[in-house]
Amino acid sequence: MSGTYNATIRRVVISAWIGNSIEYYDFLLYGLASALVFGPLFFPGASPLTATLSSFASFGVGFISRPLGALFFGNRGDTLGRKNTLLITLGGMGAVTFLIGCLPSYASIGALAPALLVILRFLQGFMVGGEWGGAMLMVVEYAAGKHRGRLSALSQTGGLTGQLLATGAFIVVTQLPKEALLLWGWRIPFLLSALLVLPGLYMRHRLDETPVFRAFKKQQAIKHMQQKEERPVVKVVREQWRSILLIIILRFAESVPFFLATVFAVSWATTQLGIASLTILYIVMFTCLLAYPMHVLFGIMSDRRGCRQVYIFGALFFPFFWLLESR
Numbered sequence: 079m080s081g082t083y084n085a086t087i088r089r090v091v092i093s094a095w096i097g098n099s100i101e102y103y104d105f106l107l108y109g110l111a112s113a114l115v116f117g118p119l120f121f122p123g124a125s126p127l128t129a130t131l132s133s134f135a136s137f138g139v140g141f142i143s144r145p146l147g148a149l150f151f152g153n154r155g156d157t158l159g160r161k162n163t164l165l166i167t168l169g170g171m172g173a174v175t176f177l178i179g180c181l182p183s184y185a186s187i188g189a190l191a192p193a194l195l196v197i198l199r200f201l202q203g204f205m206v207g208g209e210w211g212g213a214m215l216m217v218v219e220y221a222a223g224k225h226r227g228r229l230s231a232l233s234q235t236g237g238l239t240g241q242l243l244a245t246g247a248f249i250v251v252t253q254l255p256k257e258a259l260l261l262w263g264w265r266i267p268f269l270l271s272a273l274l275v276l277p278g279l280y281m282r283h284r285l286d287e288t289p290v291f292r293a294f295k296k297q298q299a300i301k302h303m304q305q306k307e308e309r310p311v312v313k314v315v316r317e318q319w320r321s322i323l324l325i326i327i328l329r330f331a332e333s334v335p336f337f338l339a340t341v342f343a344v345s346w347a348t349t350q351l352g353i354a355s356l357t358i359l360y361i362v363m364f365t366c367l368l369a370y371p372m373h374v375l376f377g378i379m380s381d382r383r384g385c386r387q388v389y390i391f392g393a394l395f396f397p398f399f400w401l402l403e404s405r
Contacts, residue, residue, distance in 0.1 A: 098233060103274065113344040114248065136195055146204060151207065160216050161282060171271075227385070231378075343362075
């Protein structure tokens, strides 16, 4: 590999890592806040269990909007380019998260507060839908075939960094007295997103479009002169719908256990098992640290053995959920 290629792929991987870190910091902040503070702030008047469930329902709105964001920004990525699209998703995510930190509570503006919270959560999921896939796409399009697994895995550790930052931020603010936490302390991690997004935007602004996208645009220009071609997103859905459905199922099987373990388990452990919130947050941070080397290891394994075997091996860890009943 040439020095130029190595420098370029290094910038791409670091950019994807920073972007994923910020996106997941923003996205998972909401989950932790749902488990710990959003219930009494935005859904008062109900039992603690009902308030927590309502809070988690608003958390789930982000998963409804994620595929919509993936479709929208995926199409924009094929027209505007990967780089410009990722600048939009990263900047938009930072802005939306900052606005969540500025929201008045139910006690201040009534039912408008949870309504605005749900709208902003929808926009969060919409932005993440474009960010995660777009960042991984840039890495895959730049990476040589035999290194795609490990480079994609390195980029994906940004999600773990975001989880660590979000959990660490809540560990700090939960040290405040409960009244201070509910009044202003919970806002600090959300407001910090406006600062965290700046290095990511700077890194992405310095990137070039991928060779794959440049070749695609040249090919598209030639075809456009010959005949009008249907939109890429329509063509992909029409011709590759089986592959798309399979990937959706695989991502569903992966994402649900992840968020159950890192978000739902926080609420379950504190409300049902009586574990202190600070203790469970430390446990989440510890598991994230363990996941760093495992991401890289499984990325290398996917380059050597193939993605299918790695996925099947990961599915064997489903019995983790039986441990949630232990005391």
